[in-house]
Structures are given as structure tokens and as C-alpha cells.
Amino acid sequence: MTEQDHQLSKIVAEERSRLRNFIRRRVPDPRDAEDILQEVFYELVEANRLLMPIEHVTGWLFRVARNRITDLFRKKKPETFSDAAVEDQDGEVLKIELELALDELPDEQREVFIAHELEGRSFKEMAAEAGVNVNTLLSRKRYAVLHLRERLQSIYDEFTKARD
Numbered sequence: 515m516t517e518q519d520h521q522l523s524k525i526v527a528e529e530r531s532r533l534r535n536f537i538r539r540r541v542p543d544p545r546d547a548e549d550i551l552q553e554v555f556y557e558l559v560e561a562n563r564l565l566m567p568i569e570h571v572t573g574w575l576f577r578v579a580r581n582r583i584t585d586l587f588r589k590k591k592p593e594t595f596s597d598a599a600v601e602d603q604d605g606e607v608l609k610i611e612l613e614l615a616l617d618e619l620p621d622e623q624r625e626v627f628i629a630h631e632l633e634g635r636s637f638k639e640m641a642a643e644a645g646v647n648v649n650t651l652l653s654r655k656r657y658a659v660l661h662l663r664e665r666l667q668s669i670y671d672e673f674t675k676a677r678d
Contacts, residue, residue: 522562525571526555533575540583540610550582573618580610608669615665623658626651 534551541547557578561568568574584607616624629635630651637655641648 623654626654627658
């Protein structure tokens with residue numbers, strides 16, 4: 515086995531379970547979920563074969579999975595959709611994008627952002643618990659917000675343009 519093949523096998527082994535869970539939470543049919551998982555790994559092998567540089571393999575895998583999930587929803591979308599159904603699909607896409615963007619953050623930034631924004635915890639409480647300065651936590655959240663704002667701007671632009 516070549517070094518490249520060994521690296522690919524290692525990536526597949528490390529990411530298979532997490533990626534499968536990510537897909538299964540979004541795709542109700544287990545057969546469709548498994549097909550998407552296989553497509554994602556096939557694309558990884560093809561990208562490797564074509565010597566395409568992939569800097570953040572995990573992020574890339576989840577982006578490809580999200581794109582395949584979106585493709586699946588588009589294929590299965592009935593001809594007529596109520597506004598509510600479209601809103602649900604948009605909300606699901608936004609949720610997927612937010613999860614991917616959060617996964618890209620360093621652990622400390624992600625934890626502070628989630629604790630403060632999603633769990634409603636105070637910086638004072640978190641600082642006491644973690645044994646770090648409040649300003650350190652504020653800084654971590656600031657960097658998280660800057661990354662998320664930049665990462666999600668294009669998605670925001672797409673949705674606002676689509677709704678106009």
C-alpha cells in the first residue's frame with residue numbers, strides 16, 4: 515500500500531462514524547444516508563487521485579456531505595412546495611452550515627460561543643468554572659464570531675437574495 519493509500523485509509527477510519535452520524539441526522543432513509551457516505555469517500559479518493567490539495571480534510575468531507583444532502587433534497591423535492599416546506603429546507607441548510615462552521619473553530623472558541631450564545635451561560639460563570647480570565651473568554655468569543663460571520667456571510671447573502 516502506498517503512503518497516499520495509507521493516509522486515505524486512516525482518514526476514512528477516523529471520520530466514518532462521525533460523518534455517518536452527521537448524514538443520518540439529516541437524511542431519514544438509511545439507504546440514502548449510506549449512499550451519501552460512500553459518495554463522499556469516493557470524492558475524497560478522486561480528489562486524491564487528481565492530486566487536488568485539501569487543506570482541512572474533515573471540513574472538506576462535511577462540506578461534500580452537506581452538498582450531497584442538499585442534492586438529495588433537491589432531487590426528491592416535489593414540483594409544488596408550500597412556503598412552509600421551503601422555509602424548513604432553508605432552515606435545515608442554515609443549521610447544517612452553522613454546524614460545519616462551528617466544527618471549524620478551535621475547541622476553546624467553539625465551547626465559549628456555544629456556552630454563551632446557545633446555552634445562555636454568563637462569562638463570569640464560565641470564567642470561574644474554567645479558571646480563566648473573563649477577558650480571555652471574551653476574546654475567544656470575539657474570534658469565533660468573526661470566523662462565523664465571515665464563513666456564513668455568503669449563505670446569508672444567498673438566502674436574502676432568494677427571499678427578495
